[in-house]
Amino acid sequence: xxxxxxxxxxxxxxxxxxxxxxxxxxxxxxxxxxxxxxxxxxxxxxxxxxxxxxxxxxxxxxxxxxxxxxxxxxxxxxxxxxxxxxxxxxxxxxxxxxxxxxxxxxxxxxxxxxxxxxxxxxxxxxxxxxxxxxxxxxxxxxxxxxxxxxxxxxxxxxxxxxxxxxxxxxxxxxxxxxxxxxxxxxxxxxxxxxxxxxxxxxxxxxxxxxxxxxxxxxxxxxxxxxxx
Amino acid sequence: xxxxxxxxxxxxxxxxxxxxxxxxxxxxxxxxxxxxxxxxxxxxxxxxxxxxxxxxxxxxxxxxxxxxxxxxxxxxxxxxxxxxxxxxxxxxxxxxxxxxxxxxxxxxxxxxxxxxxxxxxxxxxxxxxxxxxxxxxxxxxxxxxxxxxxxxxxxxxxxxxxxxxxxxxxxxxxxxxxxxxxxxxxxxxxxxxxxxxxxxxxxxxxxxxxxxxxxxxxxxxxxxxxxx
Amino acid sequence: xxxxxxxxxxxxxxxxxxxxxxxxxxxxxxxxxxxxxxxxxxxxxxxxxxxxxxxxxxxxxxxxxxxxxxxxxxxxxxxxxxxxxxxxxxxxxxxxxxxxxxxxxxxxxxxxxxxxxxxxxxxxxxxxxxxxxxxxxxxxxxxxxxxxxxxxxxxxxxxxxxxxxxxxxxxxxxxxxxxxxxxxxxxxxxxxxxxxxxxxxxxxxxxxxxxxxxxxxxxxxxxxxxxx
Amino acid sequence: xxxxxxxxxxxxxxxxxxxxxxxxxxxxxxxxxxxxxxxxxxxxxxxxxxxxxxxxxxxxxxxxxxxxxxxxxxxxxxxxxxxxxxxxxxxxxxxxxxxxxxxxxxxxxxxxxxxxxxxxxxxxxxxxxxxxxxxxxxxxxxxxxxxxxxxxxxxxxxxxxxxxxxxxxxxxxxxxxxxxxxxxxxxxxxxxxxxxxxxxxxxxxxxxxxxxxxxxxxxxxxxxxxxx
Numbered sequence: 001x002x003x004x005x006x007x008x009x010x011x012x013x014x015x016x017x018x019x020x021x022x023x024x025x026x027x028x029x030x031x032x033x034x035x036x037x038x039x040x041x042x043x044x045x046x047x048x049x050x051x052x053x054x055x056x057x058x059x060x061x062x063x064x065x066x067x068x069x070x071x072x073x074x075x076x077x078x079x080x081x082x083x084x085x086x087x088x089x090x091x092x093x094x095x096x097x098x099x100x101x102x103x104x105x106x107x108x109x110x111x112x113x114x115x116x117x118x119x120x121x122x123x124x125x126x127x128x129x130x131x132x133x134x135x136x137x138x139x140x141x142x143x144x145x146x147x148x149x150x151x152x153x154x155x156x157x158x159x160x161x162x163x164x165x166x167x168x169x170x171x172x173x174x175x176x177x178x179x180x181x182x183x184x185x186x187x188x189x190x191x192x193x194x195x196x197x198x199x200x201x202x203x204x205x206x207x208x209x210x211x212x213x214x215x216x217x218x219x220x221x222x223x224x225x226x227x228x
Numbered sequence: 229x230x231x232x233x234x235x236x237x238x239x240x241x242x243x244x245x246x247x248x249x250x251x252x253x254x255x256x257x258x259x260x261x262x263x264x265x266x267x268x269x270x271x272x273x274x275x276x277x278x279x280x281x282x283x284x285x286x287x288x289x290x291x292x293x294x295x296x297x298x299x300x301x302x303x304x305x306x307x308x309x310x311x312x313x314x315x316x317x318x319x320x321x322x323x324x325x326x327x328x329x330x331x332x333x334x335x336x337x338x339x340x341x342x343x344x345x346x347x348x349x350x351x352x353x354x355x356x357x358x359x360x361x362x363x364x365x366x367x368x369x370x371x372x373x374x375x376x377x378x379x380x381x382x383x384x385x386x387x388x389x390x391x392x393x394x395x396x397x398x399x400x401x402x403x404x405x406x407x408x409x410x411x412x413x414x415x416x417x418x419x420x421x422x423x424x425x426x427x428x429x430x431x432x433x434x435x436x437x438x439x440x441x442x443x444x445x446x447x448x449x450x451x452x453x454x455x456x
Numbered sequence: 457x458x459x460x461x462x463x464x465x466x467x468x469x470x471x472x473x474x475x476x477x478x479x480x481x482x483x484x485x486x487x488x489x490x491x492x493x494x495x496x497x498x499x500x501x502x503x504x505x506x507x508x509x510x511x512x513x514x515x516x517x518x519x520x521x522x523x524x525x526x527x528x529x530x531x532x533x534x535x536x537x538x539x540x541x542x543x544x545x546x547x548x549x550x551x552x553x554x555x556x557x558x559x560x561x562x563x564x565x566x567x568x569x570x571x572x573x574x575x576x577x578x579x580x581x582x583x584x585x586x587x588x589x590x591x592x593x594x595x596x597x598x599x600x601x602x603x604x605x606x607x608x609x610x611x612x613x614x615x616x617x618x619x620x621x622x623x624x625x626x627x628x629x630x631x632x633x634x635x636x637x638x639x640x641x642x643x644x645x646x647x648x649x650x651x652x653x654x655x656x657x658x659x660x661x662x663x664x665x666x667x668x669x670x671x672x673x674x675x676x677x678x679x680x681x682x683x684x
Numbered sequence: 685x686x687x688x689x690x691x692x693x694x695x696x697x698x699x700x701x702x703x704x705x706x707x708x709x710x711x712x713x714x715x716x717x718x719x720x721x722x723x724x725x726x727x728x729x730x731x732x733x734x735x736x737x738x739x740x741x742x743x744x745x746x747x748x749x750x751x752x753x754x755x756x757x758x759x760x761x762x763x764x765x766x767x768x769x770x771x772x773x774x775x776x777x778x779x780x781x782x783x784x785x786x787x788x789x790x791x792x793x794x795x796x797x798x799x800x801x802x803x804x805x806x807x808x809x810x811x812x813x814x815x816x817x818x819x820x821x822x823x824x825x826x827x828x829x830x831x832x833x834x835x836x837x838x839x840x841x842x843x844x845x846x847x848x849x850x851x852x853x854x855x856x857x858x859x860x861x862x863x864x865x866x867x868x869x870x871x872x873x874x875x876x877x878x879x880x881x882x883x884x885x886x887x888x889x890x891x892x893x894x895x896x897x898x899x900x901x902x903x904x905x906x907x908x909x910x911x912x
Contacts, residue, residue: 024712028252028413029406031349101349103413107420110346110427118794120822120848121715121785137434138348139441163430164348178713185712185785192791194424196878199794202847206821213823256480256641257634259577329577329641335648338574338655365662366576367669391658392576422652484708484869485862487805557805557869563876566802566883593890594804595897619886620804650880 086144314372542600583611770828811839
């Protein structure tokens with residue numbers, strides 16, 4: 001019962017969050033996907049594969065276990081389900097995962113280059129540079145493993161998978177979406193700066209102070225996700 | 229009767245798909261055009277010339293034969309009708325054709341340079357680089373011939389006509405529109421990467437594996453157009 | 457009476473066309489202005505100065521003579537009225553004038569560099585490169601004279617005033633707006649091409665053939681403004 | 685009473701102006717903030733921290749004193765409140781302050797480079813180049829002091845804080861928002877020009893003439909904020 005309610009509520013949440021991806025132009029056509037871990041269950045709610053954004057109501061969402069096997073839903077889950085599932089199995093603190101091909105973050109992914117930390121907003125949100133993960137083929141655990149290993153070596157909630165695109169995580173799905181939105185924003189701003197000059201990296205000590213302050217001090221409720 | 233119903237249905241479809249061109253900012257003013265082959269008939273449904281996007285209802289669509297001669301409709305057909313018709317005559321597997329001047333794809337066309345395959349999404353969708361066709365004048369079969377000859381040498385459903393802009397094809401009009409949308413997206417992302425560095429081309433064997441998997445495995449119904 | 461009706465109708469037209477400037481992101485805040493010549497009268501209808509786009513209804517439009525003196529209207533006319541008036545006095549074939557600070561065209565203006573003709577769409581619309589006019593101060597006839605002298609040496613309906621921005625003309629206000637929309641589009645596409653390579657200029661003979669065909673052959677009614 | 689009415693009216697104004705920030709794509713998520721000085725009181729009205737733009741009605745606005753201490757409101761004030769307050773304490777002519785991370789202006793901030801005055805619109809609005817302020821940590825008066833010291837050495841109403849982003853001021857909140865909108869526009873146009881060439885700086889004497897004319901002559905009411 002409680003479990004069924006939690007799933008129903010997450011279907012609503014995950015469906016609604018997909019609208020943020022289109023609002024911020026992070027996805028086109030049926031690309032991009034968001035998932036949320038079901039609390040206290042080895043389950044996740046994820047976008048179906050190949051359904052248009054207009055039709056992504058709560059009832060279209062898919063429930064799988066944490067190996068990506070279908071538990072509930074009319075549609076097949078996203079083709080990136082295995083990567084989401086791997087992240088949930090190996091990062092218990094993560095409650096939400098987002099994948100997009102947002103243009104600036106994906107351009108950095110194509111270059112295989114981290115986004116250097118040249119803005120206070122990057123220090124606040126990502127605690128430093130946004131790291132690059134390996135080139136990994138779809139079809140087994142390679143993508144998920146690449147995400148997890150890269151994130152473990154960084155404060156960042158975002159990783160740029162080489163030749164592919166960004167994945168972001170958060171304590172819940174909304175936080176992972178925020179990370180995806182902020183990532184594309186800083187990916188663009190730093191790209192623009194690089195086009196006409198050489199932006200200076202911030203001093204690492206300043207980055208740490210900004211990051212710790214932002215994660216610990218600000219926000220209405222002590223929650224750190226929404227401060228500004 | 230069946231023919232008349234098929235035409236009526238395609239008028240709706242083609243008119244509706246033009247909204248995707250404006251939604252994704254692939255066209256301005258009255259530019260851009262979509263056509264669909266009428267199944268089991270030597271006919272196609274195409275956008276009229278010079279009608280604004282607000283007025284592009286089903287009744288404004290034009291029916292021509294596969295030499296571009298007007299069969300039904302109040303308006304003159306698109307000035308690119310001859311190119312669409314040539315494609316249908318020479319590529320029986322094609323059911324839809326789209327032409328836009330979308331900015332990034334057209335910039336690559338102005339350069340006369342293929343878009344290199346540096347992203348898994350390009351491998352999935354286009355099976356490699358997006359090829360360049362010749363510079364061809366309007367007024368005879370030159371454009372159509374250039375499209376067909378270029379596509380025959382490639383897995384791609386998109387071709388960049390030199391000094392002009394992109395044409396895309398698909399098994400139906402929706403698939404050709406999807407190709408146009410994905411093309412502009414990868415044209416932009418690869419352009420962004422090239423502005424600040426040298427993106428690495430993917431290994432051709434990996435490209436083939438990704439392409440075959442995407443075309444054969446994913447999607448809700450075995451259809452390949454919508455997977456993600 | 458006829459004159460009053462013509463003015464009333466042009467107030468509607470000019471007010472409505474300003475929505476195209478915002479739709480295509482050619483203007484911000486209260487910037488940009490459109491005017492139309494009143495047929496068979498030494499009058500023009502023009503946007504008022506400093507009124508927000510939400511409030512630009514027909515009744516807000518201003519009527520002046522062809523020296524920019526207020527004839528009818530609650531508001532002061534646009535600060536660019538003198539330039540519009542000069543164009544109407546010296547180019548009797550012009551029925552509409554548009555000025556914007558659209559970003560890509562204005563960037564070329566800042567460089568003081570013509571946009572080279574590297575696309576068939578530029579040949580169709582502008583008959584070649586888009587020319588650059590002089591740097592001219594506001595306050596006398598300098599801007600108007602710069603526009604007229606530059607356009608007289610070119611087939612183009614658009615001119616890039618150095619260090620300032622684009623002005624476009626047409627046989628009526630809608631044609632001038634179309635020129636402004638197409639100008640920003642080609643300014644962007646050629647800019648994008650230039651960022652990553654060296655787009656090739658089209659052969660001048662091909663440019664002439666494309667231009668003459670487009671201006672003379674296409675369109676629903678023999679009108680050339682709308683063909684595609 | 686009068687004070688309460690002034691505060692109520694400013695709550696409406698400031699809430700409404702935040703919509704201009706989203707309309708012009710100057711902010712994402714909950715980033716960006718606007719404040720207004722309460723006339724004849726040592727108070728300001730400012731955006732709350734971490735509230736989404738959909739929920740930013742008048743009642744969500746926060747009132748603080750000019751040291752940033754909460755006077756009225758359900759939410760905590762913006763994390764940039766100290767900077768706004770410092771500006772009001774030290775620049776009595778300022779009635780509105782805006783902070784965004786708009787992409788092009790922030791890119792110039794990341795470079796720590798002033799935007800050179802290469803457009804008549806920049807001369808009109810900013811009276812010259814847009815200056816760069818120091819890199820300053822959040823948490824004390826450093827940011828506010830950097831803003832004030834930089835603006836005092838310039839005619840500009842905008843300052844690019846190094847490694848952070850732009851702040852703008854105005855005689856009221858609407859004027860500060862206009863400055864933020866115009867700033868992003870010129871930051872983009874000059875960036876575009878720099879990408880493909882070397883835009884020429886305007887002659888300083890011409891800049892002064894344009895600035896003085898625009899500030900003193902144009903507009904419907906003698907007000908200078910809205911002319912075009």
